[in-house]
Amino acid sequence: MARKDGTVRIARLWDTDSRRLTRRSMLRSMAFFALAAQGATACAISEAPPRNASGATNTKASNNVAENRLNFFNWTDYIAKDTIPGFEKESGIGVTYDNFSSNDELEAKIATGAPGYDLVVPSDNFLRRFVRTNLVRPLDHDLLPNLKNLERRFREADYDPGNRFSVPWAWGTTGLAYSRSQLGTEVTGFDAYDLPAARGRSIVLDEARDGMGLGLLALGYDPNTKDAQQIEEATRYLLDLKKKIGQITSDVVEPLTSGQTPLAQVYSGDAFQAKDTNPDLEYVIPEEGGLTYVDLLCVPATAPHAENAHRFIDYILRPDVGAELANTIRYGSANTAAKPMIDKELLDNPMVYPPADVLAKLPFTKDLGPDVEARYADAWTKVKTG
Template identity: 70%
Template sequence: MASDRDTRPAVRIARLWEGANPRVTRRSMLRSMAFFAVAAQGLAACGVGEAPSGGDTGPAGATPASNDVDEPVLNFYNWTDYIDEETLPGFEAETGIRVTYDNFSSNDELEAKIASGAAGYDLVIPTDNFLRRFLRSDLLRPLDHDMLPNLGNLQQRFREADYDRDNRFSVPWAWGTTGLAYSPEQLGEDVTSLAGFDLPSARGRSILLDEARDGLALGLLALGHDPNTVEQSELDEAVAYLLELKGRLGQITSDVIEPLASGQAPLAQAYSGDVFQAQEINSDLVYVIPEEGGLSWVDVLCIPNDAPHAANAHRFIDYILRPEVGARLAEEIQYASPNEAALELIDPALREDPLIYPPADELARLPFTADLGAETEGRYADAWTRVKTG
């Protein structure tokens, strides 16, 4: 796996821990560009396009609803740039199941689509804090563990996670951190804190993530507040901070890979793996956890209540849980794998990188986005609307 991939040293990699070795990237720029060429040529094979609408179905693994559809189709809704190019063709070739593959750019976009009740998707990937929102709204069906023999490959921490203990409704896809990406060459200096947004060289060109909890967390952390605060006064302060920052930003978007890779954005709040992907094209990029702190998160596979092909969704989840498939996924997207059995197959340069697999002391200042309850989550949503529209 790793042996057949081009490697090269990253020119500049931020190091937050004394004595860490330079990270070796796992894909050349040509390999990255080849992905888009292969994807374009393979649209018909993978069935990329709008997923058809599906009817209401019952819980997977229980008694199937009478209108569950028995056909070799899987409608999959995933984040942009978040899959290995071999995953879907490999699954299709082995199972004969045709995958319709669509992308979204934010949890809010995903939630709106699934909550509409007419999306027809069989498999979606929300982030852990949105998983809890989906569960409160009864949008998901429980998993049938009898159909997931590879579930035991998960690391223990992901089988006992508070967001979904015992994996009743979800299986983790990948996990990572939220920090900053920047170009030392373009900015003219190193960035170690959120004060980097104040640099004249970043003015009008920097990016804030278009996610309520991530974007507001930046404002909260900059002001010394808990990114999981429940205090309205602190949320209001964060809104004021971000509205002032907004005047100096280039854009608010979660699609950061292309702007970072092309040099359009010299500074961005970003998810760790997105930065590592962009580094394959722009080796000047650096990823750091700012002095003020950041966030940890887990993206999870789950099956909507109205999924028309729930059995096929289970087959795909179990396929991803295979060690070799999970290892290829981790190497391609460059996010940390939750698959314990896959770790020994992952390129050591990735597996031993503390920016991807942070040590315990660093994780202590990278809390997960907590489930704050419907009322507080609503206040976060209102606060983010004020930032976006103000």
């Protein structure tokens, strides 16, 4: 196989939807290993080993290992107490429940295929990468009769239209949390970073798209923009903002809880965790807008117990189970059928379930393709290091 050929394919990779092309263009095994194994001519391209996710058309899910087991990899403290015991009791499937702390860790783990997880919960921005690189398998909708319970917004979302690969676990928004007593005023928008009480102590999230999103929104641009000029302007805005804030970090819960920071860009779920302990805190969607994020259940391509994973997904889609989950973790639930059983207090909280006009200002982060995503990443590196 000619090297040049591969190069061309890679260049075309992102203009096409073909999963076959994608897979072929990736050198999945280490090149020096390939060198040793196949000789120098084969070094450029090697076919990915045909895994059990045998192409996009065949979605039939079955267990590769006939065991009553399910290996579930989720964020910490992100489940109701009875969710797993309830499933185990009903299905007779034993669940191993492990936790990860970042999407990167999850990606690295499932990319190797070896850890043997059947069910993982990446955030929406990572799901797109997982799909691009064939790390997740298409869902077998025949095994998910409860899929109909999902809210329409999440069936048509642009991170995964038609739920081909994922089912929402919970969703939330990116906004601002602040301490009313410390700032001495209500916060409505990003100009709160200028308040004297916030100076030198406030926080911006250390996440490229969220951080850049703040800059873009503050300037009145679309947080999903592809315009290099706008991204450049947002970078300059953020470099300027950096002089006024205290930290760029994703470690926000404890600083907010303790009052060490009076103002922080946060994920709504984190804000509520902090508010639990510190009632002085408020969460607000800035008038400039924000972003919606979703954590999604999906099945790694190498899952040994894919069928069991589907059974769990269908179980979580049941109204009673979904409602219990939503009531415990108090993130937004995408399960319409579960709504009647969700605590009224939560449903009425505009911060968990924003009204339609606010929702309109809270788009999902879109996949902008590798070139633009790289531009965002570089801009963010510049903001952090500049």
